[in-house]
Amino acid sequence: SSAAPLVDVTVAVVRAEPNLIDAFELPGVVEPNRIVTVSAELAGRIEQLPHKKGSLIKAGDLLVQLDASMLQPAFDGASAQVERDQIEFDRMAGLVERNATPRQDLDTARSQLTMSQASLGEIRARLKRTRIFNTTSGILNDLPVEEGEYVQPGTPVAEIVDAATVKVAVRVPERDVAFFAVGRTTQVSADTQDEPIMREGVISFISELADHQTRSTRMEIKLDNSDRSLRCGQIVHVHLTRRVLDNVIMIPLMAVIPMEDSKAVYVVNSSQTQRREIELGIIRGDRVQVRQGLQVGDRLIVAGHRFVAPGQTVNIVSENN
Numbered sequence: 001s002s003a004a005p006l007v008d009v010t011v012a013v014v015r016a017e018p019n020l021i022d023a024f025e026l027p028g029v030v031e032p033n034r035i036v037t038v039s040a041e042l043a044g045r046i047e048q049l050p051h052k053k054g055s056l057i058k059a060g061d062l063l064v065q066l067d068a069s070m071l072q073p074a075f076d077g078a079s080a081q082v083e084r085d086q087i088e089f090d091r092m093a094g095l096v097e098r099n100a101t102p103r104q105d106l107d108t109a110r111s112q113l114t115m116s117q118a119s120l121g122e123i124r125a126r127l128k129r130t131r132i133f134n135t136t137s138g139i140l141n142d143l144p145v146e147e148g149e150y151v152q153p154g155t156p157v158a159e160i161v162d163a164a165t166v167k168v169a170v171r172v173p174e175r176d177v178a179f180f181a182v183g184r185t186t187q188v189s190a191d192t193q194d195e196p197i198m199r200e201g202v203i204s205f206i207s208e209l210a211d212h213q214t215r216s217t218r219m220e221i222k223l224d225n226s227d228r229s230l231r232c233g234q235i236v237h238v239h240l241t242r243r244v245l246d247n248v249i250m251i252p253l254m255a256v257i258p259m260e261d262s263k264a265v266y267v268v269n270s271s272q273t274q275r276r277e278i279e280l281g282i283i284r285g286d287r288v289q290v291r292q293g294l295q296v297g298d299r300l301i302v303a304g305h306r307f308v309a310p311g312q313t314v315n316i317v318s319e320n321n
Contacts, residue, residue: 006315009304011268012252013320016296020248020289021241022282028170028188028221028238030230036136038063038158040151042129053143057134063158064145066130075127078120085113138162163232166225167204170238171216179242182206186221187239190230197230199223245282249290255302256280256288265294266301266308268316273301275310 044066051057092109095101142159145151168188172180182203190197201221210217221238223230230236257264262277278293294300299319301308308314 006313007304007307008317009268009301009308009314011299011316011319012255012302014249014251014294014296014298014300016247016249018247020245020250020282020284022243022245023239023241024176026170026172026238026240028168028236030232030234030236031167031169031220032138032232033162033165033167033222034136035141036138036160036162037156038132038135038160039153040064040066040132040155040157041153042066042126043150043152044068044130045150046145046147046157049143049145049147051140051143053140055140056138057140057160058137059134061134062131063134063140064132066132066151068127068130071123071127071130075120075123078116078123081116082113082120085109085116089113132157134158134160136160136162137164161232163228163230164224164226166223166230166232167220168201168223168236168238170219170221170240171211171214172206172219172240174210174215174217176240176242177206177210177217177219180206180219180240186241188221188223188236189239190234190236192229199230245289248281249294249296250284250287251290251294251300252302253283253286253288255300255305257305265290266305266310267294267298268301268314269299271313273308273310273312273314 046064047067048065050062050065057063089106089109089112092101092106096103096106138160140158141161143157144159145155145157151157180203182205184203185200186203188199188201190199201223203219204222205218205220207218251265255265256278257266259277263280264275264277266273266275268274276293276298279291281289281291283289301314302320304314304317
């Protein structure tokens with residue numbers, strides 16, 4: 001009988017890529033760096049609200065002026081009392097020095113001065129609390145009170161959102177969390193109407209607890225947003241690199257033959273074919289990483305491999321070096 005015709009195959013020489021970036025992308029949500037609620041410390045009627053909702057304010061700016069008309073006369077009276085008591089104390093000190101009055105009179109004057117100073121200090125503190133100042137720079141996001149309204153201690157009067165720095169919250173699958181650490185830089189991109197934004201951020205937080213339902217862990221990335229191009233609540237793309245792999249063997253996916261419980265490829269290092277079981281890694285488009293089973297320099301059959309058997313002689317129609 002005549003010999004069976006040789007199978008035509010295409011061969012590619014296995015090469016190693018010097019480094020392969022093992023990266024992936026996840027959606028993230030922009031959140032403010034912090035939200036500060038400012039509350040009244042004193043009961044009083046609101047006399048003035050210098051800033052409108054939505055305005056950009058700095059730390060130290062006046063947020064609310066409470067009515068101080070009841071406290072001002074008390075403050076003036078207490079100041080005058082301190083002045084009188086100070087004069088009396090100085091007079092007594094002079095008399096005691098000249099032995100013109102008993103020391104007990106000086107002690108009495110000292111007690112009186114201390115009491116009036118304490119009283120003045122208390123009124124000064126209350127007067128100071130009629131002016132409510134901002135503690136952090138940001139956007140005046142909410143102003144839940146109006147001029148003329150009477151507030152009690154603890155009433156929230158303003159909400160400040162600090163979005164000059166933002167954090168991007170992302171949920172990382174459980175299997176990938178181990179690749180990341182606080183302090184590592186990563187890229188975040190956002191689609192805008194004008195042109196895409198690309199920012200570098202730093203991982204600032206990785207939760208110790210994974211979400212049992214989603215099998216994912218919350219990770220936060222701090223970003224500079226001083227130009228306010230990112231808005232809180234916006235969905236962005238987080239580009240995460242697990243690792244950079246050295247000397248990686250990548251082969252065409254179509255060269256892989258699925259076996260019952262493994263994957264295999266055919267090589268032809270002499271003129272006869274040999275089947276190799278392989279272990280696969282990362283998939284990149286139409287190529288896949290081979291972790292085990294192939295060596296650099298192996299001649300891999302990339303076309304015609306489905307028609308060959310181990311130990312068969314084949315006809316190499318083309319070879320890519």
